[in-house]
Amino acid sequence: MKTSLSRRFVLGAIAALALIAGLNRPASAAESATDFVRHLGTQLVGIVNSDLSSSEKKQKVLPLLQSDVDVDAIGRFCLGRYWRMATPEQQATYLKLFHQILVNAITDKLGDYRGVSFTIGSTTPSGEDQAVDAILHRPQQADANMQWIVSTAGGSPKVVDVIGEGASLRLTQRQDYASYIQRTGGKVDTLLSALQRQLDKHRAAEGD
């Protein structure tokens, strides 16, 4: 009688603890994801709206991207099934190219977003990640709805995707790459040389 009571007590206590922990964890994960996005967003908007020249802005944004965006994870996702087919050398080359392309894509946009501000909405779990709603207010343009997908899989929170008006950037990119590889003979190398060509073109355009 006594043992069953104490067992019941112990089991109950464990269940209660698990429940509290379970209730607690998503809330704190959501909170930390919200804070993380608010912090990152404030820094980005601060740089975008500052009076610095575009190359100075670029220099300021780079460390943020390195620390707060999981570029490798995004790159792996974008290569999709071809990641497994690629050799380790191809994977390394691809990630190097992908880094530069993503940085170019983001820093190219900095000039377009002068005068923006944002508001953070609710945070909902999305699979293992947290989706943070945000509304981007642009001067003389309609507000844009976006979601920041934040993953804490690597310890510290990092951005792994941005969803703009319902379209996931990494998924769209993956379908772009997949279609390109499939239509050019199913070789990862053709993608790598196409990415290299894109980078060369970008460098040439910047040099002008």
Next chain:
Amino acid sequence: MGSVTDNQQIASLPGGLAQRSVPFHRRYRAAGRFGSLVLGALTLAGCASMVAPKPKDPDALAEYEEANDRFEPLNRKMYNLSVWADKYSLRPVAKAYVWAVPRPVRSSLGNMIRTMNEPVVFFNDVGAGKPRRAGDSFARWCINMVAGVGGFVDVAKYVGYPHHDNDGGLTLATWGIASGPYLFLPMMGPSSIRDGVGYGIDQGLSPWNYVPRGYGLITFNWAYNIMGTINTRADHLDDLDQVQRDALDPYATIRSAYQQQRKALADSIKNDHRATVPDWYN
């Protein structure tokens, strides 16, 4: 060639009529059958080149299912045609429009075009069974037509009735109708079987397609449609240029983004369970 057309006519006769005409055309009957066979085979061959073959490899198959693009060869032809035509017609016009017309004028024209589309949004909100959204679009129509001087100023936005999208394709989606295969319609852009049908429904719902003759209303309707097309194209100048420049396969990028956005829009309508009373009442 002429005989094929003749056979086509015979083959396309309704069953009953063909039966009756048998004694008359006995000697054509075999030819007719042969002709319809040839025609059928031709049609099939034609279709086959328009339909993307289903891959065998499971990973490739998953990719094929994700793209949802059965008619890819045909769609790509339509896409290339549209991009080519756009390059020499609509894009330069839209660029000239942006160059010539200052932004405040463009944005108030945009407001007007959006307000004039509000009845379509309203009917679709009703069709989707979303009274709060229907109320919003109805209020937007009334406020913007009166206080917004015929829709040129989006007053409704400032008094708590922001614009929301809706169209026939989305209404069908809220009824649980799947999108069906992706379609790229020439000059109209990305769509799907369902959204194409929805577009037809919207044409029926738009009051401007019922304007009577006189009072310059027909002229207004034409001007409205042409301005709407140019204004919408001008809004997307930068986006589309960027896709053409940065994407390795712009067709696939547009296909992916379009289908994701439509799904997100349909989901946001389905999940809109706000109370019917307006925000200021609470």
